[in-house]
Amino acid sequence: MVALLLGGLLAAGVRVPGAALARSVLARIVCAVSLGDACAGPGSLAAAYGEDLARLVRRHAPNIAYEEGMRALPVDYRRCRRPDCADGAEEGIVAASYRRQPVAAFVHVVDCREGAPPAMADCSGERAGNLYLQYFFYYPDSATLRGVPYAGDRGFHRHDWESLQVRIGPDGEADSRASSHNGYNHRSGIRNWGSDSGIGPLKAAAEALGARSPGGWGDASGWLFVSGGSHAGSVLGSPSSLGRVTPRHRLRLIPLEPIAVADPPRYFGWVTPPWLKAVWFDPEAEGTS
DSSP, X not given: OHHHHHHHHHHTTOOOTTHHHHHHHHHHHHHHHHOOGGGSGXXXXXXXXXXXXHHHHHHHOOEEEEOTTOOBOOBOTTTOOSHHHHBOOSSEEOXXXXXXXXXXXXXXXXXXXXXXXXXXXXXXXXXXXXXEEEEEXXXXXXXXXXXXXXXXTTTEEEEEEEEEEEEEOTTSOEEEEEEETTEEESBOSGGXXXXXXXXXXXXXXXXXXXXXXXXXXXXXXSEEEEOTTTOOEESBOOGGGGGEEEOGGGSEEEESHHHHHHSOOOOOTTSOOGGGSHHHHOTTOOOOO
């Protein structure tokens, strides 16, 4: 309402005391409401990738659905590295934590399309002609066995990086896959344990039996379903997760390339940050480290 009032007065030519300040306030209000790239400055998607590619990054960003009972949210690790600032409401539309930390995804792009600038990644073979959009999510901790009786701290570690990756082919069709423990999956469930193990022969056997698609890829759904505790993901999940959702337009998208170059690497324990993962350099890599 304040923005509309200021805008109306200025547009009508009404002399507002401190008009320059009023315009500045108006611009900041619009930016805060929209969370759009136009206000983000040097760290915006458009500044990092150009308008056309930034538009694709926004279009293919996932809606996030969380397992029932989850409080954890993916956040900007530069501002929050503890669960107490990353936890949020257990139901409804969630766009920020209780401590007002926005739900965030860090973006990395590997452009293997013809005519694109040379990529700092492997674009050979089956990768040629594809555009890969990688969305990385940071959680302050991970507890795979959280809620399991007598499990104690087993499966717990500080810091957690998960991802959703989108592969857009030359025909414009999109596939996606989500990180799940040591591998990548499309659909959640027991059928993907071979992939989750990270053991090559088990992955190959799962593919041979039709339990897992090659590389974990499948048709893009526009969604990322997140498991509680471990934060393992899937592209297809349970409708019961839809009670707690972050819509894509409420997801803060942060280009990771400038950060990886200019911002000194932070300590994440034994957890590998995105810019050191195999998939950063090879978008078809099957491991998560």
